[in-house]
Amino acid sequence: MSPLARVLAEQEGTSGERSRQRTLELIAIGTAAGLFSGVFGVGGGSVIVPLLVLWLGYHEREATGTSLAAIVFIAAFASALGAAYGNLRLLDAVAIGVPATGGVLIGTWLQQRLAGRSIMLLFAAVLVAAAVELLLE
């Protein structure tokens, strides 16, 4: 084998291995996010985003964008399965899902105009209140 051919073959070997590892990582992320989403009824972004950053070296913005696209599938699968268990309230989902799309547009617009920091702290307080409310329910 010529030196050039050997180098090419080695490169192919490494990149083949790398792409296999990458696929395994994507499977692990999908499975973990799916489990999380199925158990908790959320999209799974809080699992996907950190893992994309940690394992695949994504930047935060790319991780968030890619996570949102994956969540479309994950949430659709999980709600279809939830419906199979008889837990889905279709009209209620429409009643919050449709106004929420308007909210996303407003939120994205606001994102360009203000720092999220105080909102993060406010939201954190809201989540703590919601947690207490659920525990008392």
Add this chain to the structure above:
Amino acid sequence: MIDSVTIALELAALGLVAGVLGGLLGVGGGVLFVPGLVVILGLSQHQAEATSLLAIVPVALLGALTQDRYGNVRRSDALKIGLLSIVGVAGGVALANILSGAVLRGAFALLLLVIAAQLVRRALTQLRKNDPYAL
């Protein structure tokens, strides 16, 4: 009649607020949809979760389309994660339906506290970086 109008308005407000926070912070609607549905409609934890998941679909879709325009979506990876999630999803939904509503609700409350802690840490990290857009 008035009651159902009030409830519809409350649900719309819940959706709007959750959507704004989703667009602003990237923290999805689910963490607000689930407790909101439990409190406003008195749904069981299981019903609230399945319903929240369907409401998340249009939110995530719109968010993904917007991010894709900025070039922030790696489509092939997103597709792989999304399609390969099915096994985990089936396991997760089955597990949720084995657990009692009370256990599931307690676990969800813990999740909210963890996410709240994450948000506080994010805010503090930004503060340390001395971001010009201060608190």
